[in-house]
Structure formats: structure tokens, C-alpha cells
Amino acid sequence: MSQGEPGIELDTSLGYMLKAAASALHSAMEAVLSPLGMTITHYSCLELLAQRPGLSNSELARGAFVTRQSMNVLLQSLERQGLVIRPARAPVGRALPTELTDLGRRQLEVASAAVRRVEQNMLADLDTDEQDQMRRLLRTCITSITEPPASTT
Template sequence: MSQDGVGVDLDTSLGYLLKQAHNVLRAGMDAALRPLGMTVPQYACLELLAQRPGLSNSDLARGAFVSRQSMNVLLQSLERDRLVSRPDKPSAGRALPVQLTPLGRERLQAASAAARTVETQMGRGLTITQQQQLRDLLASCVRSLAES
């Protein structure tokens, strides 16, 4: 509780600390990706497509933490910039599979390096063991909340 007995103590609130970490990480990623002409959601989309080809628009939206409508707009901009391609007609069903173009892979390499630099900076005060423990603890928090 806070000093007046209302709410939570922000100094010890896990949720508040996670939000602070998220905000600082996002600011660092924004700054690192801006010179590459890329946003964090664009980078996340390209990374997802490289690691999990064939994801649906909905899966991409969930993985990049944006709405399906925002993902549609994002994919249109990536397609316009020739970083991804989609067929004019679906090969089966209604899905139009999105693929990285060679230019998209090239730009992703630069963006991934920039993102790794930010993550390395974020973990600089932690040992390798502590970094793994933090990953494990955060994954456990995600699982706990997902189960409820």
C-alpha cells in the first residue's frame, strides 16, 4: 500500500516496475530503429516473419502487440516499401501469405543488430546467470497470468 493506505506501493509493485522497464525499453528501441526508418511494430513484424514464416495477419498482430487493423496498415506500408510481398490472390482459402523480400531481410539484419544493442545495454548490470533467471521469471509471470 502507499503511504496513505490507498492503492499500491509503486516502489515495490511488480506491474509498475514492468511498465517502467517496458517504457524505457520501448524508448531505447524507438531511438535505435528511427535512423533505419523503422518503427518497433514494423521491426517486430519483420522479425516474426523471418522466424515464423506463414503467420496469419492475426498471428502477426498478436506477436507485434497491435490490433489486426493496425497490422493491415503496417503490412501495407511494408509492402509499399518493398520489405514484404503478398500474392494478389490466395493460393488456398482467404489468407494472403506474407513473405520477406530480399530488401526486407537486409533491413531486418540492420534492425536486429540495433535491437540487440538495446537489449545488451538493458542487461549490462546483470550476469549471464541473472539474465537467464530474469527470462525464466518473466516467462513464469506470463504463464501465471495467461492461465487465469
């Protein structure tokens, strides 16, 4: 079965393992959010707004790792549901600062608790030092990927 050919060794490839971990986390979050009638992006948007009130559509999109077009569709839906609110006119520029409503805050509370349990379960076998180490490693990876690769066609 295992032929060390060219390409990437799947069992040791950090790229593959990163995707595997993210996929597992995604599934676990979906499993707890779906019964609440929420998608992951839906939850992410609410969580972002709770921690950073007044974020614009584009800023929310970047924070939730989707395009601003996708976030815009979601925001319109959340607005109709009365979970968030945006001013009719932009106070400055074109950006519309978004805020959670009380209803949105209540919905987020339930979801946030569920997601926190998922994350705690993921980290159940890691002590504090290991978690710090993992933060450091992930941050280094993110920086390296995001920064200019210097030389590539």
C-alpha cells in the same frame, strides 16, 4: 511525501516496475530505430517474418502485440515499400502467408543489429544465471495473467 495509503506501493509494485522497464526499453528502441525510418512495430513485423516465414497478418499481429487491423495497415505499407510480399489469393482459407523480400531482409539486418545492442545494454549487469532466472519469472507471470483468473466478476 510518502503516505502509505491504500492502493499500490509504486516503488515496490511489480506491475509498475514492469511497465517502467518496458517503457524504458521502448524508448531506447525507438531512439535507435527512428533514425532508420522504422517504428517498433515495423521492426517487430520484419523480425517475426525473418524467424517465421509465411506468417499471416493475424499471426503477425499477435506476435507484435497489436490488433490485426493495425498490422494490416502496416503490412500494406510494407508491401508498397517492397519490404514484404503476399500472394494475391489465399492458398487455403483466408490467411495470406507473408514473406520478406531481399530489400526487407537488408533493412532488417541493420535494425536487428541496433536492437540487439539495446538489449545487450539492458542486460549488461546480469550474468547468465540471472538472465535465465528472469526468463523463468517473466514466463510465469505471462502464464498467470493469460490463464483464466478463475473467479472474478
